[in-house]
Amino acid sequence: MRFVLACVVMLIYGQAIGQDDFELLKNTQALKEGVKAMAANTNSITTAFKQEKHISILTKPLKSKGQMYFKKPDMLKWAYTSPYDYAIIFKAETIIINDEGKVSNFDLSASKSFMEINQIIVNSVSGNILQEEQFDIQYLSSSKYYLAKMVPKAEQLKSYISVIEVYIDRNDFTVSKIKLIEKGGDYTLIDFYNKSLNTDVSDEIFEEQ
C-alpha cells in the first residue's frame, strides 16, 4: 500500500515538474527554421490573450484580457476588454490609443525607445522573434514549448526590461506566451489562446476614430 501511494505521489510530482521542465536546447536549427517558416507563411493572426502583471507590492497579480490582431507587414492591435476598454494600435511609425473613447496619436519616430519596443512587440507576435543581433538568446525546450530567453544588448532597452522569455509552441511554432521581466523582478505574463492564423483581418480593425 505504501509502495502504491509512493508511486502515485511520484507520478503526480513528476507530472507537475515535467510541465516546466526545460532543458538547454543543443541543436537550435529545427526551431529557427520552424519559426522562420511560420513567419513567412503567416499573413495575419487573431488571438485572445490573458495578461498578468506581477508586482512585488501586491500579493495577487493584476489581471486583464482582450484580443490581439496582427496583419502583415506591420499592423498590430492590442484591444483590452476587461477590466477596462483600451486599445493600442501600432501601424507603421504611428501609435494610436483609444482609451475608453479618448483617441490619441503618437509619432513613433520621435522616440527611439518606443520604436525599439514596438519592433520587439511586432516581431514577437509575427514570429520574427529570434533577433540575435539585438539579444543574447538562450534556447531551451520542454515537451510542449521551445523557450527563448532573450537578454537585450542595448543599454537603453536593458533599463526597462532585463529578460524577455518567449514560449513557442512546438507543434506550429507560434508564440504561446511572452514574459517580460523588468529590473527588480516584476514581470508581465501574456498568454495567447484561441489563435487563428491567416484568417481575413480587415484594415478597418487598425483604425480608431
Place this chain on the structure above:
Amino acid sequence: MRFLKNSSLVLFLCLIGFNLQAQPKPFLEQSEDGLVYNAGFQYKDHYFSGILVIKSIENAQQVVLLSKMGPSILDFIIYNNGEVAWNKKVEAIDKPIFDKALIRDFRTLLLTPLYDPVKIKWVGDQKLKVKKHEKVVITTKNERVNASENRGVINLFKTFVTYAYTDEDAIPDEICLTHRNLKLKIELTQLSNE
C-alpha cells in the same frame, strides 16, 4: 457650589470633546493589500492612462504607475519622515521639477500629513488643518475625507483633490486631482483586483 462644580465639569468635558473630534485615517490604512486604480492623466490636449497601485508599507506609502501593457513607468516610496526613494522612473519624465510637483501632489492625494502629524487643528466640524512636510487642509463628512488641498506661502500650482464614494467604506472609489494655474488633471477610478 455643587452646581458650579458640575457645570464646570460639563463645560470642561464639552471642550475636551470638541478637541478630541475623531481624526480621519488615511484611506490607505483601510486596505492591507494595497489599492488599484485606473488612472487617467490629462495635460492640456494630451491624455495618457495607466494603472496606479498604492500601498501602505512600513512607515511609508509606495506608489507604482504601470502602463496598461504591463511595464512600470514610475515607482517611488514616500516615507513618513519626509524622505522619498525612487525605485523607477522612465527617462522622459526624469526631471527634478517634475519630481517635486509629483511628490507634492501625491502627499496631498494620499493624505500623508495624517501619518504622525506635527500639528492638527479643527476648523469647524468638518475641516481640519494638518501640518507635516506639507500643510494640507482636509474636509470630511461622516468620518470620510471628501477633499484635500495643499497650502503654502508661495503656492502657484495649488493642488486640489476630491474623493467620491459609491459604498459605505472609507476607501474612495473615485479620486480627482486638479491644480490652480496648471491644466493637469489626474482621475482615478478604483479597480477590483480579485
